[in-house]
Amino acid sequence: MKKKGEAKPQDFLLEIGCEELPADYLPTALGLDDPPTPTGLVFSANRVLSECGIKRGNIRCFGTPRRLVLTVEAVAPDVRREEKGPPEQVAFDAQGKPTRAAEAFAQRHGLKVSQLILKETPKGKGVFAEYSVPVTEVLSQAIPAIIGGIAFPKTMKWDSSGVRFARPIRWLVALYGPQVVPAKFGFIQTGRVSQGTRRSGAKAISVPSASAYLEVLEKAGITFQEGVTMSPPGPGSAFSYDQSRGSKRKEKRKDLLKQLTAKAQALKGRLQDQNTEEFEWLLNTVTFLAEHPVVESGSFLKEYLDLPAEVLATSMAKHLKLFSIREKNSEKLLPNFLAVLEGKPTNPAVVMANVERIIEARFTDARFFYREDTKTELEAKVSQLNSVVFHEKLGTVGQRIPRIERLIGVIGKGINLPPEAIHSAVRAARLCKADLVTQMVREFPTLQGLIGSRYAAHDAEPDAVVKAIREHYAPRTAKDPVPSTMPGALVSLADRLDALIGYFGVGLKPTGSYDQYGLRRQAIGLVRILVEPPKGVSFAGLSIDRLFDEGIQSWGSILTAEAAGLKKDLHSFLRERFEWWSFAQNGVGRELIEAVLESDADDLSGAWERLNVLRELWGDRSGKEELIKAAKVAERTSRIVKSVKGTNGFGSVDPNAFKEAIEKQLWDLFEELSPVLKEQVKQRRYREAVKTYSSLYPQIHQFFETVFVMDEDQNVRRNRLAMMREIHQSLAAGFADLSKLPLTGVEPSLSSHS
């Protein structure tokens, strides 16, 4: 073996120098998604380095628009390798002396025969050579694999080498300690020379060593956003955001947000709501659109403030990556904005004055659209929806409108609303998609709904209709609030139901992680509206099954799926979303969710209410004792009933068929409690119902201690099973099947109620 053990581990650096990478690609490449997508730089490096057997510390990564940077801390100078030589009987002769073959094999690795090792293999013993390879040699091979292992949404070729990347790679820096690691990716050779910013004329920067890289580049005015860190392999190995050794993380994005917030305050305003996808996108974009970001403010003419604030804000954000500024205590815009520039221009005021002209040209365009769009009323645009394709298999958006209106009627009836109460919802349903044919929505697709509501207000539609149009796409994301008004909630529900039925009905349901039409999000939205209804509305008692029936009927012959199977699919899809949402919201145990859904999964609003009671009882000390007793009653009665297979039910209980006194007592007690229980369940006083039910526990306990249910006499047996079923169902049918709760090893005390 070569002895090189004395050399110390050193850092490894790889800088991939590119033409400007798409800002949208960088968060993923740096593992900054939540949870990180395993396609980025650190993941590729981890994979390759592990395969090569390189011993290392943390892997960190950094990004700017023109570079992806990898640093690996404390990389061992040698990599242990092992090679299999000849089998034992070939390597040694009958006397146990090494053969020519063994000598040649040892020589090839610079070893003596005595340094070879004998090891057991599946094919018998064999001779092995163990040796070290300098890590730089291994890294030379690893570098192209690491670069090639990063996945991007789209990649390209730029020369005839055929290699692909998100944008052309123009230089590579690869250093192990102070030493260049020679490697090639396509036609690009590694070296130690990096580039400064374009503003600096992209001047050459020589990097003395791997550990000096960040400092040298920062001195040249380049700021980095750090990505995810991967700790060394081994137990507890993981990616995280705070494992970097000693030095502070490079948080360009946070630093920028701080600067932006301060500038907005200086203008006596504030940034828009930061908890939105739009804001996150904008902040990411500006972070990854400048190597040396500089925040500057500008203003536009006040006269443009008569356009909808969202149009102005979206135009600034989408078209020019500018931050709009709101008044401190309202949603109104100030006629100011913030821009993040690449480096400090000689005179920033010149640049900002130019930016101002461009946004005003954009606003002029928006005003042109507004004027064109409002030449006719929304009502007049409804008929144009007949030429807007919803999906090639599902007809047009125009055809959806009457179906949505009809579903709204069914929902209204289902929750006992008087017909006049749904007028606004029906009107909103008629108009809610009309903005799809406006120029404004064509220009700003994300503003659909909002634009429609603006135009509805312009047409002097009632306020309730305006609001409903505005909120009928809500919630768009899991963070987004649900509709705040009854008409808005009704239109949103009906819209989602109609879409789900349609897509499922022609076989376009999501598979695996592929959900092209966002149906999971649609369904979660539907569930959320049911469980978080607007003020003064309750969807409890609303049968989804009935809505499916009506919806399927309205779709008619367009659907290809058979109705019963389709309904089953839709039910289980919604049920899964309900389970997911319940779990995601309160971390409610799966068993509790299953318990309430087992009793009724058709009325999801009611299920939510029951789940909340169950969750409270489960988390509450005194409540839990009663709950456990009740659950034991449910468990024992259900277990015995389920153990009997192949019967056609047990008929009803015959009080004269009881054999033992204890079973008669149990039945009498149940008969006494039953009407109370029924009333409590009916009035949704579930806590009390559980308490009532739990008082059966001592009797049930005693019953199972003394009575053998499976009596030889068939009628006695049947009668006992009938009683068990009745008792089980009395709570399971209306509240929750408590036998689903995790009760292993739990025994309640018998004292309190006996």
Next chain:
Amino acid sequence: MGRRTPFLMKTKKVATFQELIMRLEKFWAGQGCVIAQPYDMEMGAGTFHPFTFFKALGPEPWKVAFVQPSRRPTDGRYAQNPLRAQRYYQYQVILKPSPGDVLDLYLNSLRTLGIDLKAHDLRFVQDDWESPTLGAWGLGWEVWLDGLEVTQFTYFQQVGGIDLEHVSAEITYGLERIAMFLQGKLDLYAIQWNEDLTYGDLHKKEEIEGSAYNFEHADTQLQRRYFEEAFAQSKKLLNEGLLLPAYEQLLKTSHAFNLLDARGAVSANERPTLIAGVRNLAKRCAERYIGKDEEKRRS
């Protein structure tokens, strides 16, 4: 908009619109480009010029630069928008293979126009370019100068449905926008074409009339007939092996489609079908150009 002062530029000598073109011609001629002339048919962009579409195919090196008047009927604004028009000028450069320093070349070309890059905010903003009618796509950027898109830069990956092994860089300058910047004008019609005449003197009336024609007067039945006849003609010519004439008929279908679109006469239902039809012609033209269709026939 009384408050507004014009675009502010730091330039050595302010170039007129025609001077701007001459400087670009000189710069790219110096880089070994053929200085070609505009194609004499209506087209949406310089990409449609046969010197782009066909020359991007195959392995032969190719460097060309030319002005291409471009028509986008839906962009008509009756000369009311300071930046958008239904007819404007592109300056198109194709470099195949794309040189390693192509972005530096481009930046140098901006400097020759008199733009002081130190005084302005220059950005390369992701732009995944695609022409569904030409079966072409590429990756690159919109180039922003102080937020104004002045150039589209694309590395072609596919043209006429054919994957390119020899990647061209396409640089498309928005001449009007650069001129506005250079001359400090707020409105494209105020650009000095030469010392005496403005862009508006030459084109404003035409723009207003053009917008009215595109949006209000273009006879949709007639355009539909043009579309269909040119389409049939192109197919026929392809079968007869007349490549460029077939491609020219394709250009006619493309323009008729754009006019129908501006008139709102293309329904969402038929849009993909019509586009796919034109794309299919483009693919057949491209295949014929590189002789792939011959191979197909022989095999």
